[in-house]
Amino acid sequence: MLKSVIFDLDGVIVDSHPAHMRAWKRFLVSVGKSPTEAELEFVRDGRKKEAILRHFLGDLDKDQIRAYGREKDLLFKEEVGSVSTVAGIRDLLNQLNHAGLPMAVAxxxxxERVHYVLHILGLGDYFAAVVTGDQVANGKPDPAIFSKAAEKLQVSPGDSLAFEDSVSGVRAARTAGMKCLGIATPPRSQSLLEAGAHGVLSDFLGTSLSQIRKLFL
Structure with missing residues (x-):
C-alpha cells in the first residue's frame, strides 16, 4: 500500500540541471579546468558534491572539499533565478498533501542548497522530511539516503514511491526496496527503465494520485 512519496530535487521537483551545469562549468574553469559538455554530464547523475569534485580535481582533503563546495554553491545561487519547478509538480504535491500522504525530499x-531552493520556490512546507547528501556517508546509488527518508517518515520502504531522474537515483531507490518512477525524456528515459524504474514520465502534467496507487495493487 502506498504510504509515502519521496522525491529527488534536481530534475524532479525543480528544473535545475541547466543552472547546475553552468555553475559547475564556471567553477571548474575558475580552478583551471576546461570540461566539455559531455564531461559535464557526470554532474547529472545524482552524485554527492564530494564525488563530483574528486572526479574532476582528483584527491582532495575535507577542507578543500568544503571550500570548493561553498564556491560552487555561491555560483549556483547566482544562477538560481533561472530555476523553475518541473511542470505539474505543484498539482501533484497538492493532491498528495490533500490525501494525507507524507512526503520527503532525498x-x-x-x-543549505536544498533548503534554499525549496524556500525560494515556496515548496518547503509540503515535506515532512528532507534528507541531503551531507547527512549520509555514501551517495546514490547507495540506498542510504532513501532508507533514511523512509525512516524519518516512519514508513516502510516497501510502502514508498520514489521519483528520480538519474540512473544512480533509480538504483538507490530500488535497492532501498521502494517502487520508483523516473522523470526524463528520451534517450535518458530508456536508461532509467534499464536501471529498474517501473515507468518514466516526461513531467508531472496529468499525473494523478489514482494512477500512482495502481503501482501498489
Missing amino acids: SSGSS
Missing part, C-alpha cells in the same frame, strides 16, 4: 545536494 537529494544528493547540500542541506
Whole structure:
C-alpha cells in the first residue's frame, strides 16, 4: 500500500540541471579546468558534491572539499533565478498533501542548497522530511539516503514511491526496496527503465494520485 512519496530535487521537483551545469562549468574553469559538455554530464547523475569534485580535481582533503563546495554553491545561487519547478509538480504535491500522504525530499545536494531552493520556490512546507547528501556517508546509488527518508517518515520502504531522474537515483531507490518512477525524456528515459524504474514520465502534467496507487495493487 502506498504510504509515502519521496522525491529527488534536481530534475524532479525543480528544473535545475541547466543552472547546475553552468555553475559547475564556471567553477571548474575558475580552478583551471576546461570540461566539455559531455564531461559535464557526470554532474547529472545524482552524485554527492564530494564525488563530483574528486572526479574532476582528483584527491582532495575535507577542507578543500568544503571550500570548493561553498564556491560552487555561491555560483549556483547566482544562477538560481533561472530555476523553475518541473511542470505539474505543484498539482501533484497538492493532491498528495490533500490525501494525507507524507512526503520527503532525498537529494544528493547540500542541506543549505536544498533548503534554499525549496524556500525560494515556496515548496518547503509540503515535506515532512528532507534528507541531503551531507547527512549520509555514501551517495546514490547507495540506498542510504532513501532508507533514511523512509525512516524519518516512519514508513516502510516497501510502502514508498520514489521519483528520480538519474540512473544512480533509480538504483538507490530500488535497492532501498521502494517502487520508483523516473522523470526524463528520451534517450535518458530508456536508461532509467534499464536501471529498474517501473515507468518514466516526461513531467508531472496529468499525473494523478489514482494512477500512482495502481503501482501498489
